[in-house]
Amino acid sequence: MRVGIVGGGQLARMLALAAYPLGLRCTVLDPAPDACAGQVAELLQGAYDDPACLSQLAQRVDRVTFDFENVPASTARALVRHIPVFPPPLALEIAQDRLAEKNLFRELGIATPPFSAVDTLAELQAAADTTGLPAILKTRRFGYDGKGQRLLKAAADITPAWDDLAGDIPLILEGFVPFEQEVSILALQDAQGHTAFYPLVRNIHRQGVLRWSHAPCQDSGLQEQARDYATRVLQRLDYIGLLAIEFFVVNGRLLANEMAPRVHNSGHWTIEGAATSQFENHLRAGFGFPLGSTDTIGCSAMVNCLGEMADRPTVLAVADAHYHDYGKPPRPGRKVGHFTLRASDPLTLNQRLASLLPEDLADTLLPPDD
Ligand SMILES: Nc1ncnc2c1ncn2[C@@H]1O[C@H](COP(=O)(O)OP(=O)(O)O)[C@@H](O)[C@H]1O
Ligand SMILES: [Mg+2]
Numbered sequence: 001m002r003v004g005i006v007g008g009g010q011l012a013r014m015l016a017l018a019a020y021p022l023g024l025r026c027t028v029l030d031p032a033p034d035a036c037a038g039q040v041a042e043l044l045q046g047a048y049d050d051p052a053c054l055s056q057l058a059q060r061v062d063r064v065t066f067d068f069e070n071v072p073a074s075t076a077r078a079l080v081r082h083i084p085v086f087p088p089p090l091a092l093e094i095a096q097d098r099l100a101e102k103n104l105f106r107e108l109g110i111a112t113p114p115f116s117a118v119d120t121l122a123e124l125q126a127a128a129d130t131t132g133l134p135a136i137l138k139t140r141r142f143g144y145d146g147k148g149q150r151l152l153k154a155a156a157d158i159t160p161a162w163d164d165l166a167g168d169i170p171l172i173l174e175g176f177v178p179f180e181q182e183v184s185i186l187a188l189q190d191a192q193g194h195t196a197f198y199p200l201v202r203n204i205h206r207q208g209v210l211r212w213s214h215a216p217c218q219d220s221g222l223q224e225q226a227r228d229y230a231t232r233v234l235q236r237l238d239y240i241g242l243l244a245i246e247f248f249v250v251n252g253r254l255l256a257n258e259m260a261p262r263v264h265n266s267g268h269w270t271i272e273g274a275a276t277s278q279f280e281n282h283l284r285a286g287f288g289f290p291l292g293s294t295d296t297i298g299c300s301a302m303v304n305c306l307g308e309m310a311d312r313p314t315v316l317a318v319a320d321a322h323y324h325d326y327g328k329p330p331r332p333g334r335k336v337g338h339f340t341l342r343a344s345d346p347l348t349l350n351q352r353l354a355s356l357l358p359e360d361l362a363d364t365l366l367p368p369d370d
Helices: 010-022 051-060 073-080 089-095 098-107 121-131 155-168 220-236 278-287 312-316 346-354 359-364
Strands: 002-006 025-030 042-045 063-066 115-118 135-139 149-152 171-175 181-189 195-197 201-206 209-215 241-250 253-260 299-306 321-325 335-343
Touching (some): 002 073, 002 278, 063 278, 073 089, 089 098, 098 115, 098 253, 121 155, 195 220, 220 241, 299 346, 312 321
Parallel strands (some): 002 063
Antiparallel strands (some): 115 171, 241 253
C-alpha cells in the first residue's frame, strides 16, 4: 500500500520513515525538486493545484495525507472525490483560518483568548477597545512560526501595525495572554472513533518559533481538560489522524491558541519518547490499523535546530540522545533538524539538557519537581 503526502518537508520525511516498517510506501507531492522528503520517498514534483499532478497522485496511492495545513482547500476537495483523504478537508479549511478555528473552539465550549475579526482600521480600533491592550494583530491565513503577527502594546502601535498587515487582510486581533506556560496535546482518532492521547507537552517558543519541548509536561492536573477539549474537536470534525492543539496556561487554566490538523513539531519527541510515534500513529489511524500505545518511555526533551544543525558528535556524546537531520540546506532561522534527549527521570533529563540547550534558553529549564 502507498500513502500520498501533499507537501514534502520534514513532516512528510518523518512520516515516510515511519511508514516503511508498516509496509507502506510514500509518494510526496511538492513543487520543489529538492523537497527534503524526496530523499527518503518517491517525489512527484508539481504544483499543489495542478489537476494533472493531483490525478497522478490519486492514481499512484491508496490514501492521501498532508505535510502542512495550507494545502489549498480546492486540492483537498479535489482529492477526496477520488481517494480517501485524512484528516478530513474540513479540518484543513478550519485550521487555515484563525477566525474559523477560534469560532470552532468557542462553539465547542473550549476557552480561548478574547478575539475579534478585523478587516478595516476602524474595526481594529474598535477591537482594541473591546479586547484591551496589549493585544496581538495576526493575519487570519498563512501565518506560521510567528510570521504575520504584530504586538500592540499601546494605542500608538495600532496604526503602524495596521499599515504593516493591511495588505494581508483578513486579520484577527487577539488579547495578549500573560501565560505561565504553553502546552500542546497530540490527539488521535480513527474511522471507528477510537481515540488516543499523548501526555501534555510543555513548549518553549521564542519570537513565535518553537525552540524546545518537554514531555510529559509536569502539570498533570491539566491533562484531563486538554483531553476533553481535544475529544470535542475530534468528534465535531469526524477527524481521522493526528490533531495537535496548542494552549496557553494562564491562572492554571487552558486557553486554546490554535490547532494543527497534522503531525506536529511538539510531537517529534514521540519518535523515541513514546511507545508509538506520532508519525506511525497518524498512519495507523489513516489506514485503519489499530492505534499504538501512546505511553511515554521516561521523559524527553526535543530541541529544534534552527538555521544549522547542532554539532553531531557533541549531541551524540550525551547518553540517550537522538539526532534528526532533515537533509535541508542551512538558512538563517530555518528548521533543519532536531534532537531528542531521553532519560528515566526529570532530574537526569535536565542534567543532559543543560549541556546542549542553546544559551539563550538556559532560563527555560524547569526545576524537575515543578
Ligand atoms: N494571544 C497571545 N498571547 C500571548 N502570546 C501569543 C499570543 N498569540 C501568539 N503568541 C505567541 O506567539 C507564538 C506563535 O503564535 P501562534 O498563534 O501559535 O502562531 P503560529 O501559527 O505562527 O504558530 C505562540 O506560541 C505564543 O508564544
Ligand atoms: Mg503556533
